[in-house]
C-alpha cells in the first residue's frame with residue numbers, strides 16, 4: 420500500500436452534533452460568487468432564488484462577495500447579477516488592477532486611487548487585495564512591490580476616506596514558504612497545487628511579508644483593514660493577537676482556516692474570547708451548506724476529533740479538529756455584530 424492511500428478511520432467513540440442552523444444569524448464576511456479557485460455560483464445556469472434559499476437554510480443573512488474583480492467590468496456584472504436583485508443580502512468588493520502598473524509607471528498609484536472612487540460610486544462596499552500583492556505584483560521596473568510600499572499610501576488613505584474596508588490576503592500558509600520535502604505539513608496540498616509553493620528565494624520570506632503588512636496597517640490608522648484567514652497567520656495566534664493589540668483599525672476574518680483553529684483548540688478558544696470584538700466569520704468556500712454546517716459545528720460544539728472537511732481526507736493537512744464551544748455572547752459578535760460594524764450594514 421502506498422502511504423497516500425492510507426486512510427485510517429478513528430475508532431474513538433465520541434459524539435457528533437449536527438448543527439443545521441447557526442445559533443445566531445450569520446454574516447459571511449469572506450466568500451466568493453465567481454472564484455475559479457474557491458467555489459462560486461454558476462449565475463448563468465442557476466437562478467438567484469436558489470442561492471437565496473441556500474443562504475436562508477444556512478442562516479446566512481448577508482454574503483460578502485469578494486469577486487468584484489480587478490477592473491470595473493466584472494464589478495458591474497456582480498452588482499447587476501447579485502446586488503441589484505437582492506441589495507440587502509450582498510456586499511460586493513472591488514479590486515486593484517495591478518497589471519496596469521507596468522505601463523502606467525509613476526502614475527499608477529494615483530490612477531488606482533481614482534478607480535477606487537469609481538468603484539465606490541458604482542456600488543462597491545469594500546476593497547479586496549488578493550495574495551498576489553507581496554508575491555507577484557511588480558512595478559514599471561519589474562521590481563516586486565513590497566506590501567508596505569509608500570507609493571501606495573494614497574490608495575489606502577482613499578479607502579479610509581471613502582469608508583471602504585480593505586480586506587487583505589497576503590502570504591499564505593507558512594508551510595507553503597518552506598522547502599517541499601518530507602517534513603512539510605502541507606506536502607499533499609502543494610503537490611496538487613504546485614503554484615502555491617512560495618519557497619524563498621525567489622519569493623520573499625513569509626515573515627518579511629507579514630511584517631510589511633503590519634507596517635501598512637499601522638501607518639494607515641484611519642483605514643479599516645481586515646486580515647483574511649485569521650490575519651494571514653492562523654498558525655501563530657500570538658502574533659495575530661499582538662497585531663490586533665497594536666492596531667485598533669485592524670480586524671481578522673476566520674475563513675478557510677477552520678483546520679488551523681480546530682487543531683489548537685485551547686489557544687483558539689482563548690483567542691476568540693480575548694479578541695471577540697475583532698473577529699469576523701467567513702467561509703471562503705462558496706455558498707456550500709455542508710461547509711457552513713461544519714464551520715458552525717467547530718465554533719459552537721465541544722465535539723472532539725473530527726474532520727474539518729466534508730470529504731474523507733482533510734484537505735489542508737492530515738489532522739482532525741476539536742470544537743471550540745464558544746459562549747453565546749462571543750458567537751453573536753463573530754457571527755454578525757462585528758461585521759455589521761466593519762461593513763456598515
Ligand SMILES: [Zn+2]
Nearest residue numbers: 449450457703
Ligand atoms: Zn477568499
